[in-house]
Amino acid sequence: MTTASVPAAQAGTHFNWRQPVIYVVALTAILISIIPVLYIWISGFRTSADLNASPGGWPNPWFLGNYANVLSSPRFWGSVFSSSLVAVGTTAGVVVLGLCAAYVIARYKFRGRQWLYTFFSAGLMFPLTVAALPLSILLRDIGLHGTFLGLIIPQVAFALPVTIIILVPFLRAIPLEIEEAASIDGASRIGFFWRIVLPLSLPGLITVGVLAFLGSWNGYLLPLLVMAAGGMPQELWTLPLGVQQFSTQYSQDTGAVLAYTSLSMVPALVFFLAAERRIVGGLTGAVKG
Amino acid sequence: MILPVVLAAVYSFFNWNGLGPLERFIGFDNYARALTDPLFLKSIGNNFTIVGLSLLIQGPLAIIVALLLNRRMRGRTIIRAAIFVPYVLAEVIAGLSWKLLLSPRGGVNAFLESIGLGDLAQPWLAQPDTALWVMFGILTWKYLGFAILLMLAGLQGVPEELSEAAAIDGASWWKIQWHITIPLLGPTIRIWAFLSIIGSIQLFDMVWVTTKGGPVGATSTMATYMIQYGQGNPGYGSAVAVILFLISLVIAVLYQRHAMRRDLGTSDARGDD
Structure with a gap:
């Protein structure tokens, strides 16, 4: 039933610009949900000294010590x-x-x-x-x-x-x-x-x-x-x-x-x-x- | 399960450190003390601020996003999984992550500086004027995905024939949503609002791990107050718990009576057959 009615529902609406807007909304929602988590994960690959010097940077080099310590504790x-x-x-x-x-x-x-x-x-x-x-x-x-x-x-x-x-x-x-x-x-x-x-x-x-x-x-x-x-x-x-x-x-x-x-x-x-x-x-x- | 609540009611009439026998009966003194403590009154106020903000901001936001996403589209599964991630994390772990992100030298301030808005950088959770708003922001991050998925599930039950008919009659997309879809989504919205209110009234984990209710009580809630002042004095803590319980109960009963009556009526009829 849904398969048949979806094209009809879309055909009945006249907003062609809506499609990109929807993808922008979807992408924003994904980014907002995921980025804080990614920041925590990626920053875990930096040394504390490095983090204190610049909290927003990319790991350089990727430091495995933090994770290794936790995983061996x-x-x-x-x-x-x-x-x-x-x-x-x-x-x-x-x-x-x-x-x-x-x-x-x-x-x-x-x-x-x-x-x-x-x-x-x-x-x-x-x-x-x-x-x-x-x-x-x-x-x-x-x-x-x-x-x-x-x-x-x-x-x-x-x-x-x-x-x-x-x-x-x-x-x-x-x-x-x-x-x-x-x-x-x-x-x-x-x-x-x-x-x-x-x-x-x-x-x-x-x-x-x-x-x-x-x-x-x-x-x-x-x-x-x-x-x-x-x-x-x-x-x-x-x-x-x-x-x-x-x-x-x-x-x-x-x-x-x-x-x-x-x-x-x-x-x-x-x-x-x-x-x-x-x-x-x-x-x-x-x-x- | 009910026993602890009854015990709370009993303890609440005593001045008791939790160890000796219950002998110093003090009547309603614990209640009087709680209800005249400005910090506790502020905590109640904070709970209700969170309730109000949730209903006014999270609800409409979730409905709009759900309406936009309610279609067959590429990556639908990924979207649903991604927005649900914050909800799956423990409140404690989400709270600690945000505490790290929002610390004066954390990711958020670093990001603001990198895009040239360094002036906006501030100790978000450490100053009284921003702490409660930031707390609400974190809660929105954590629970919006759940609200959106709930609304999307509710939208599955809205028949498409009506909107199709309206579209053929020339109604615009927004009009269809406003006059047809949203009213039909009513039961879902009412359930969400109920869950949101009860959750906000009992808010504890997130606040406790990020700010412990501070700075100077800016984010204190009834539950954090209860743990902060009640752990060493169970008599007093129990009085606070009873107040918290009565507030939730009154809200729940009023809400069920007035807002959810119709919805529950139908499910009762179905359950009795």
Whole structure:
């Protein structure tokens, strides 16, 4: 449908000059988005002395020392490990618990079902920012302050509302007839869940998983209160926390800070490029759902 | 999840350092202290300035760019990926990058000097008159791509037949956008505005890593204030958190009631079948 109607839409407009304008707008948008990132990456190839002498210059010669230092520092890899562990743990928790809760809400009829759904939706109204301080005290009282679990559990809890809201429509959309057919063919409820529900809801699961992963990977306030204030060793701080700490500690060594910041961007960007469609689709799906 | 918020409400009535038993009940004193502290009032003001600027500048900008880009064109995938890059970066990492770029001897000033505008070079984030505007600029850089992609996704749902019919009737491109496309984009715009408002009210990471709320409170937000003055005094911090919560809640409820009622109405009807 779109293929057929696009030429018509263009033929119906009389602004021939619009085409170049659009490309200028597009190019400007690209440049504004990318140039600051490129500046950080490229400047990371300059020595701090060189940077101090002229902050805007091109690397001459290209100096690999900054990047080499970061890539050989246990602290950087510790942060990558820590961020990965927390993000994978959070994602797993969100997907498993979210799927169970959403499945029950979407496909079982019981008293208080609507109430349960409203309860989870209301969870959206309780932002992490508000809960952060008391939460860190609570974690301290139950001995999870300064542990990975102390970060993963609250992150899962705060990601569940969005997850359930995205997943419930997915699960509701699976026709009852399929379930009946499966049970006639001898599938148990668990079998139906594994063989039919899981594959059919996979796109939704990937979307919520990607959102949970990115949210955890980019999080800062909670790691600040749980890891930094919780006395976890610096080598195990998540990346955002680690980068911030590094840049304060070595603020004089601009080249090193630039390289550390550049390399911290890489995992999220790689992940984004790999999952681009899911992320963009997930966001718009989340918004429309 | 709800427990910490309830705890916040309890703590907020005590003068408490977070360690001993909760015994020094002081009623609403923490609230009174927060609401009479000029810095906290300024922080609330800063939050609302960011909300207002976002709605007035980011929204229209995103809509215009999305309308222009909503067509089949060369490099469409590259454009979408590129404008989304700032959104994918952690707020902390984006903030630190801009802190480096905007430092007195950073890339922005160097660029201004190289094109002969050296007079404009200044310590962007370190002086009170520019800091909040610059902060808003960074936030726009970070979140505009998301807004544009959201609008583009919304535009997919706008039927083309209407604009085609209007074009055949001789309506100009701008008229079609203004009278047909933008009104049909309404639900997307309202959702975006909601996300933008809530995000601006809870703004923390970006400010904390770039300026810590300074200089002299110029960029302080409710959340940075809460961490700055509440970490050593959880009773007081909780009172600030409760105020922040109530403000978000009131805005969210009012917004849902008035602006998003129609949109939610349709999705409810769909969900009940």
